Amino acid sequence: MAKRNKIAIIGAGNIGGELAMLVARRELGDAVLLDIPEKEGVAKGKALDIMQTGALDGFDSKVSGTADYKDIAGSDVVIVTAGVPRKPGMSRDDLLSINLKIIRSVAAGIKEHAPHAFVVVISNPLDAMVYEMKKVTGFPKERVVGMAGVLDSARFQCFIAEAAGASVKEVRTLVLGGHGDTMVPVLSACTINGIPVTQLVAKDKLDAIIDRTRNGGGEIVKLMGTSAYTAPAAGAIAMAESYLKDQKRLLACATYLDGEYGYKDLYMGVPVIVGGKGVEKVVQIALTAEEKAMLDKSAEAVRGLINDSAKL
Numbered sequence: 001m002a003k004r005n006k007i008a009i010i011g012a013g014n015i016g017g018e019l020a021m022l023v024a025r026r027e028l029g030d031a032v033l034l035d036i037p038e039k040e041g042v043a044k045g046k047a048l049d050i051m052q053t054g055a056l057d058g059f060d061s062k063v064s065g066t067a068d069y070k071d072i073a074g075s076d077v078v079i080v081t082a083g084v085p086r087k088p089g090m091s092r093d094d095l096l097s098i099n100l101k102i103i104r105s106v107a108a109g110i111k112e113h114a115p116h117a118f119v120v121v122i123s124n125p126l127d128a129m130v131y132e133m134k135k136v137t138g139f140p141k142e143r144v145v146g147m148a149g150v151l152d153s154a155r156f157q158c159f160i161a162e163a164a165g166a167s168v169k170e171v172r173t174l175v176l177g178g179h180g181d182t183m184v185p186v187l188s189a190c191t192i193n194g195i196p197v198t199q200l201v202a203k204d205k206l207d208a209i210i211d212r213t214r215n216g217g218g219e220i221v222k223l224m225g226t227s228a229y230t231a232p233a234a235g236a237i238a239m240a241e242s243y244l245k246d247q248k249r250l251l252a253c254a255t256y257l258d259g260e261y262g263y264k265d266l267y268m269g270v271p272v273i274v275g276g277k278g279v280e281k282v283v284q285i286a287l288t289a290e291e292k293a294m295l296d297k298s299a300e301a302v303r304g305l306i307n308d309s310a311k312l
Contacts, residue, residue: 005029005244008072008114010106011082012043012065014229015122017050019079022237024050024061028244031063032071035082040067069109075117077240080133082106083123085227095124096305100312103129107136115139118243118278120236121146121254124227126179128305130254131267141256142278148179149252149269150235151228155216156185159209164200166192174252174285175213176269177298178305183269184294185210189285239274246276255279263299266306 005028009019012035023031031050035043043065050063064071072078083099103123110119110133119139121130130146137144152175161168170193177184187206190197198206212219220228242249253272257263260282261270271283287295 005077006032006072006075007240008032008034008075008078008117010034010072010078010080010110011123012039012046013081013085014226015081015233016043017046018229018233019081019236020046020063021050021053022233023240024054024059024063025057026237026241027059027061028237028241029076030061032075033063033065034069034072035065035067037067040065043067069113072110073113075114077120077243078110078114078117079120079122079236079240080106080110080129081122081232081236083129096128096308097312099123099125099129100132100309103132104136107133111137111139117143118240119144120239122232122236124179125305127254127267127269127302128309131256131306132309134256134267140278141258142280144256145239145272145274145279146179146254146267146269147232147236147239148183148254149175149271150238151232152179152183152185152213152216152269153252154231154235156190156209156213159212160190160192160197160201163205163209164192164197166200171197174271176252176271177295178268178302179254180301181214182294182298182301183214184291184298185213186285186287186291188288188291242274243276243278248273248275248280250283253279255282257282260284261295266299266302268299268302 012033020031020033033043047063047065123129126146126148134144153173156173157171161171174186174189254267272279273281
């Protein structure tokens with residue numbers, strides 16, 4: 001008998017609601033939107049709103065809201081966006097002590113009720129949160145990933161297309177490293193329909209675009225007073241869909257590294273193949289000396305976050 005996919009979304013805030021809508025609209029499966037008991041009404045309300053949208057838009061995925069982890073049992077994918085969002089003037093690192101407690105509780109719930117799920121973490125500071133998720137659940141590294149590089153690459157792609165006056169569909173970008181100020185937009189891997197971007201966009205413009213990409217999240221926080229949610233949700237859905245449909249897309253994801261790129265025992269954004277087995281391959285690309293130096297700096301920053309987490 002055919003079985004629908006089940007996607008659990010932990011956190012019913014802005015990103016959680018957008019995630020549930022995307023799951024339903026794309027008919028990836030049925031969605032369960034979970035939040036703490038004090039916000040169970042929000043989860044149920046958003047689920048009901050989306051279900052009613054289905055009557056108008058013509059999708060029939062089921063969406064439910066809950067505060068009980070038992071309701072995520074049997075989930076094929078769990079997307080975690082629980083935690084406190086960034087406020088103006090707040091860095092991702094400022095969130096560490098607050099969101100670390102939350103992620104540990106969430107991880108325990110997933111371990112007990114959805115032990116076979118593919119887990120995508122969005123919560124910030126991302127690299128530390130996904131590391132803690134793997135640590136608490138004990139899941140294999142192939143099934144615990146962080147959504148960061150997909151979003152950062154999309155921002156880079158958007159800015160490049162704008163500067164070049166080209167369709168965003170023709171632009172290919174790659175952003176590696178930690179999800180923060182030390183991220184590494186890889187210019188050597190950036191093309192517009194196969195043409196190196198350095199041939200089409202002036203260096204001073206590219207330098208400004210790199211800075212804007214690194215501060216892309218903060219720019220949105222300043223503008224609307226809270227974190228982005230539409231693009232982050234789309235990034236996580238791209239990863240989940242590649243897993244559920246065994247698409248084997250090459251995506252930049254925060255992945256557990258065990259010697260790749262010269263790093264061990266940390267999560268950081270690198271290119272990977274995401275398919276039906278989860279992270280099926282870490283793709284090691286050639287980097288320029290400057291890019292590798294920046295990646296080393298980013299890895300050092302991520303290591304510092306993980307070490308700080310261990311003390312809390």
